[in-house]
Amino acid sequence: MTIRVGVIGAGVMGRDHALRLTRRTAGAQVVAVADTDAERAAAVAAEVGAQVFASAAELIDAVDAVVVASWGATHEEYVLAAIAAGRPVFCEKPLAPTREACDRILDAEVAAGRRLVTVGFMRRDDPQYLAMKEVVVGGAIGAPLLMHAAHRNASVPDWFTSEMIVTDTAVHDIDVARWMFDEEIVAVTVLSGRVSRKAQPGFRDPQLLILEMASGILVDVEASVNAGFGYDIRGEVVGEDGTVELSESAGAVVKRAGAAHTRIPGEWIERFTTAFDAEFRAWIDVIASSADSGDHLTVGPTAWDGYAATACCEAGLAALRSGTRERVELRPKPELYCTAPLTEGTPR
Ligand code: ISE
Numbered sequence: 427m428t429i430r431v432g433v434i435g436a437g438v439m440g441r442d443h444a445l446r447l448t449r450r451t452a453g454a455q456v457v458a459v460a461d462t463d464a465e466r467a468a469a470v471a472a473e474v475g476a477q478v479f480a481s482a483a484e485l486i487d488a489v490d491a492v493v494v495a496s497w498g499a500t501h502e503e504y505v506l507a508a509i510a511a512g513r514p515v516f517c518e519k520p521l522a523p524t525r526e527a528c529d530r531i532l533d534a535e536v537a538a539g540r541r542l543v544t545v546g547f548m549r550r551d552d553p554q555y556l557a558m559k560e561v562v563v564g565g566a567i568g569a570p571l572l573m574h575a576a577h578r579n580a581s582v583p584d585w586f587t588s589e590m591i592v593t594d595t596a597v598h599d600i601d602v603a604r605w606m607f608d609e610e611i612v613a614v615t616v617l618s619g620r621v622s623r624k625a626q627p628g629f630r631d632p633q634l635l636i637l638e639m640a641s642g643i644l645v646d647v648e649a650s651v652n653a654g655f656g657y658d659i660r661g662e663v664v665g666e667d668g669t670v671e672l673s674e675s676a677g678a679v680v681k682r683a684g685a686a687h688t689r690i691p692g693e694w695i696e697r698f699t700t701a702f703d704a705e706f707r708a709w710i711d712v713i714a715s716s717a718d719s720g721d722h723l724t725v726g727p728t729a730w731d732g733y734a735a736t737a738c739c740e741a742g743l744a745a746l747r748s749g750t751r752e753r754v755e756l757r758p759k760p761e762l763y764c765t766a767p768l769t770e771g772t773p774r
Pocket of ligand 1: 594596598694
């Protein structure tokens with residue numbers, strides 16, 4: 427069975443996902459592409475042999491499953507349309523930029539009675555994060571107390587804002603913290619101090635986020651977007667009996683002439699390629715195996731995870747403005763999200 431996929435949004439991520447689904451994901455074929463920029467849609471459609479659709483609604487009607495990779499503010503409309511049409515939908519982060527918009531998505535999915543939404547928090551599929559979680563869950567380092575994380579981007583375009591360091595960059599670390607410890611974040615503090623000389627005027631880079639988990643575990647996240655030297659992702663969990671950290675590099679380390687060399691990825695598509703491949707493979711597999719069963723058509727991060735991440739980002743933005751600790755208040759978790767996603771915490 428081939429799952430016919432439509433991709434809405436043919437920018438960097440939309441194109442990458444379309445190529446990945448077409449070239450590297452067995453059982454999937456991208457048959458439709460839509461973008462507000464018709465030329466961009468045509469270029470990606472030509473690369474994967476798909477048809478261009480002028481309207482997202484028509485695209486959704488014509489396919490088995492939908493990828494939403496358009497600008498964040500448009501996600502709500504497309505995800506709601508996919509739910510209304512009963513189509514599984516993979517939505518890039520954010521699920522939606524405001525908590526109210528995420529609420530509407532949760533309400534629609536709850537009314538549909540079946541989980542159809544998967545959110546693109548790909549780090550949950552990264553072999554290094556999975557190995558780290560296996561150690562934490564397995565108990566080898568004892569009860570977790572702290573997590574240290576660093577998320578450094580080499581550079582960003584000039585339309586990137588200080589707020590986006592929270593909502594676009596640190597949002598991944600927010601999701602990792604919730605997933606790693608399987609609990610919610612209850613408060614967020616964001617500090618910004620000395621500013622990098624490479625940042626544009628008025629830009630608050632780097633930022634330090636402190637996430638307080640429900641059990642009291644503290645997570646600090648250094649988020650920065652002008653590191654220059656490459657895309658650098660770090661993580662370490664400190665437990666009562668030991669620590670576990672992400673390995674420094676998935677590639678080879680060359681030692682010669684008194685120095686050790688290893689490649690540093692340039693950006694996130696390179697760093698997380700394996701994770702992107704795995705998340706799409708899992709998504710297509712669950713659609714293929716459950717389409718006719720009435721089971722949920724999601725795997726990994728759900729709409730609830732998207733909602734919780736956005737709620738934490740809203741608290742983070744308030745904290746960035748106020749310079750103080752902001753509480754995260756979540757709505758009661760609907761029953762639909764109370765059973766674990768199929769592969770949560772399970773390395774694959
Ligand atoms: C980008 O949108 C991503 O999702 C990347 O993973 C993140 O590292 C980057 O900061 C974001 O801008």
